[in-house]
Amino acid sequence: MGQTLYEKVFNAHVVREVAGETPLIYIDRQLAHEVTSPQAFSGLRAAGRKLRQPSKTVATMDHNVSTRSLAIDACGPQSETQMLTLRANCEEFGVELYGIGHINQGIVHVMGPEQGLTLPGTTIVCGDSHTATHGAFGAISFGIGTSEVEHVMATQTLKQPRFKTMKVQVNGTLDPRLSAKDVILAIAGVTGSAGGTGYAIEFCGSAIEALTMEGRMTLCNMSIEIGAKVGMIAPDQTTIDYIQGRPYAPKGEAWDEAVEYWSTLKSDDDAQFDAVVELNAEDIAPMVTWGTNPGQVIGVNDVIPTPEDFADAVEADSCAKARAYMGIEAGQKLSDLKVDVVFVGSCTNGRIEDIRAVAEVAKGKKVADGVEAIVVPGSGLVKKQAEEEGLDKILTDAGFEWRLPGCSMCLAMNDDKLGEGQRCASTSNRNFEGRQGRGGRTHLVSPSMAAAAAIAGHFADVREI
Ligand SMILES: CC(C)[C@H](C(=O)O)[C@@H](O)C(=O)O
Ligand code: SF4
Helix, strand or coil, X not given: CCCCHHHHHHHCCEEECCCCCCCEEECCEEEECCCCCHHHHHHHHHHCCCCCXXXXXXXXXXXXXXXXXXXCCCCCHHXXXXXXXXXXXXXXXXCEEECCCCCCCECHHHHHHHHCCCCXXXXXXXXXXXXXXXXXXXXXXXXCCHXXXXXXXXXXXXXXXXXXXXXXXXXXXXXXXXXXXXXXHHHHHHHCCCCCCCEEEEEECHHHHCCCHHHHHHHHHHHHHHCCCEEECCCCHHHHHHHCCCCCCCCHHHHHHHHHHHCCCCCCCCCCCCEEEEEEHHHCCCEEECCCCCCCXXXXXXXXXXXXXXXXHXXXXXXXXHHHHHCCCCCCCHHHCECCEEEECHHXXXXXXXXXXXXXXXXXXXXXXXXXXXXXXXXXXXXXXXXXXXXXXXXXXXXXXXXXXXXXXXXXXXXCCCCCCCEEEECCCCCCCCCCCCCCEEEECCHHHHHHHXXXXXXXXXXXX
């Protein structure tokens, strides 16, 4: 029987596998940030250990950085301590770090691929739940806990179970005004926020193959929002073109060998998946979440569900609770919901293509009165490129704020936060209660839908703007 892409990459990394035990696999790359690394470094220090292969770990500052100032204390003493600790740990243990002000600094899942640290057929871990982003390159990449971070630092290996496999196939051609974000939100609408639990997902089909690497990263990034720790896409020419020439990419003969190997990284025709989900791209509309998990999502012109729409009592209850938290009143449509804040950024949608999409909609228009709209590039390199393309000028002329790179309002671990009851059109990946600030109301959308909401002052169909 043939093998899936996931099985091929997993099998190539097994160090030890015996019946009745969780397999031990080799980890090619670890990425680190200030939030989940301190205890791991402390653990190493306490045990008198070093990193087994220091060059395999690369760190950046992202969650706690200010998007207004390069000062390390700009977001208060707690954030400052987190970042100073990371800096001291990286110096002590010989780990490469992109700190505040470094051109490569940025959100860990934006920085990795940009630097060529993310390569097809590799295993990549990070103490961060959105690590599946890197699966867009055909890597097995997943989030781990802090004690596992320490284990990888000490041994460059990890115990990891084999997941079941799920194929998510998106056929047809996506409307050019839609994006990968609409696709993954539409998938979440089908599977629910837990439908992928226990699976490694492979995304495939003509609509996926047509995506750029940025789009593929957006898609894989949100695998965890449907419950799956791993989301992958088979590498192809788009992948190879993206990687070539990046700082950590293989060079010369090693490049040719790598490309040859990468071309074998696809599921065999007779590979068996444990579950299959199929969608047609033509059926996907611009998507907006109305509730408090990413599965509570509808097309922009659909009717927001009421508890009566659900036969299942648990779902009906969760609908009622979500409507109450989100402040949605009877009879309201998405277009009736006024937004207070628009946030463009995060490891889901903080890449150059996302910023271009916002600028395209915003060009020559104005952000509606009373709306605070901020654009936060995912990294220093994204910021630089956007500025070279004049996108910052288009955005600031339209009334958007142009900020410094970081996680920002995706999680509000810095000082970018929603106020109580504020409604936000956000390009991030989680709409959980209080995620963007206590009492804040998050609606997940694509970058162009965020721009449309900023200009209209309420949710609007980007196809009609
Ligand atoms: C802070 C970090 C551990 C967390 C995660 O694991 O995802 C954060 O990045 C998030 O998006 O909630
Ligand atoms: S941008 Fe958001 S989702 Fe991504 S790593 Fe930062 S906090 Fe987590």
